Amino acid sequence: MTNYFREISEPVDEVVTNGQFNFGTRNTPVKKANLLDAEKPFRTPFVNSFKNYRLKEWQAFQFGNEQYFMMVAIYNAKALALAQFILFDIEKNKKYHYERKVMPWNLKVAKSLYGTESHYISDDFTILVENDLQSGRVGIDIRIEKQKDLPHVMGQFMGFHEKGKATPLVTIMPFGQNRGMYSHKCLMPMEGGLDIGGKLLEFAENKSYMLMDDHKGYYPYPMKYDWVTAGYISDGKHIGFNLTDNQVLQKERFNENVLWVNGEMNLLPPVKFERENGVDGKWLIKDRFDLVNLEFEPVINNRIKLNLLLLRSNYYGPYGFFNGFIYDKNHNKIEIKNVFGMGEKFFLSA
DSSP: OOOOOOOOOOOOSBSEETTEEOOEEESSOOSBOOGGGOSOSSSOSOHHHHHHHHOEEEEEEEEEOSSEEEEEEEEEOSSSEEEEEEEEETTTTEEEEEEEEEOGGGSBOOSOSEEEEEEEEOSSEEEEEEEETTTTEEEEEEEEOOBTTBOOEEEEEEEEOOTTTOOOEEEEEEEETTEEEEEEEEEEEEEEEEEETTEEEEEOGGGOEEEEEEEEEOOOSSEEEEEEEEEEEETTEEEEEEEEEOSOSSTTTSOOOEEEETTEEEEOOOOEEEOTTOTTSOEEEEOTTSOEEEEEEEEEOOEEEEEOSSOEEEEEOOEEEEEEEEEOTTOOEEEEEEEEEEEEEEEEEO
């Protein structure tokens, strides 16, 4: 094990100031995710319309407790947009997958986390995210009618994004000279309830977690990344991690890799993913500083493969169990044993 250091930059109020990206790693939120204000992130005369089309943006959550894992996504890649809710019963190895593919203008991804909403709303399928970091709260409201093979679901959840309970990793990272991405990731305590087909599931704050990713970026063409995440409670502590290998430049200085332990953020180095037996086999996630050594074993997979005239996509999104360890910044070894989470291997040409 060797030392790794990544500088935490001074706070900023916005992602872009005077047309320029404020690249850096921070532990405080920005108030405006204004990537469309960037000057000439692409060499094209069709500045405004092209910038908006190339901007990939989403707000996504992974949350639950020892028995249930849930995922919510409001995702807009412009050529592809969807709203999604997934519930996985870990003990019964059963997945409930609700998804609505929509036109990009039929859903909304917030431009700030202060007094805003991200949502898809229809008569029979609604996911609403209320962002209120001013009061340290993030709310999720889910209302989906019974579908062909799926029961109705109604749920309300509250994440506690308060100082002392949660420290975010806020990264603004480069893909080019003035072209980049923004991500606000955080692990926080959560409480709420879900009615699924008349069965009520309750989630207490001291036994439940919520991982959030508020995300926007001018990704390269094609767009690709590897990613895993998980959260859990151990000895009364909320613990979680996010590990990504994407297309950003200067990865030891700029990355999204982090371990949270009871509200404290621990920055991690770049990682690499190995899959000797393909995406359905075990994934190995390691770094060159020997701080991260994880094995991810999928138990169920989500796959989307599209090959259209202007859109090609290969998406693998398995759910499964993590085993291994991660060291925190004080060189404490955090053992990770049979922790349930998810991963993605993503490719999009659009």
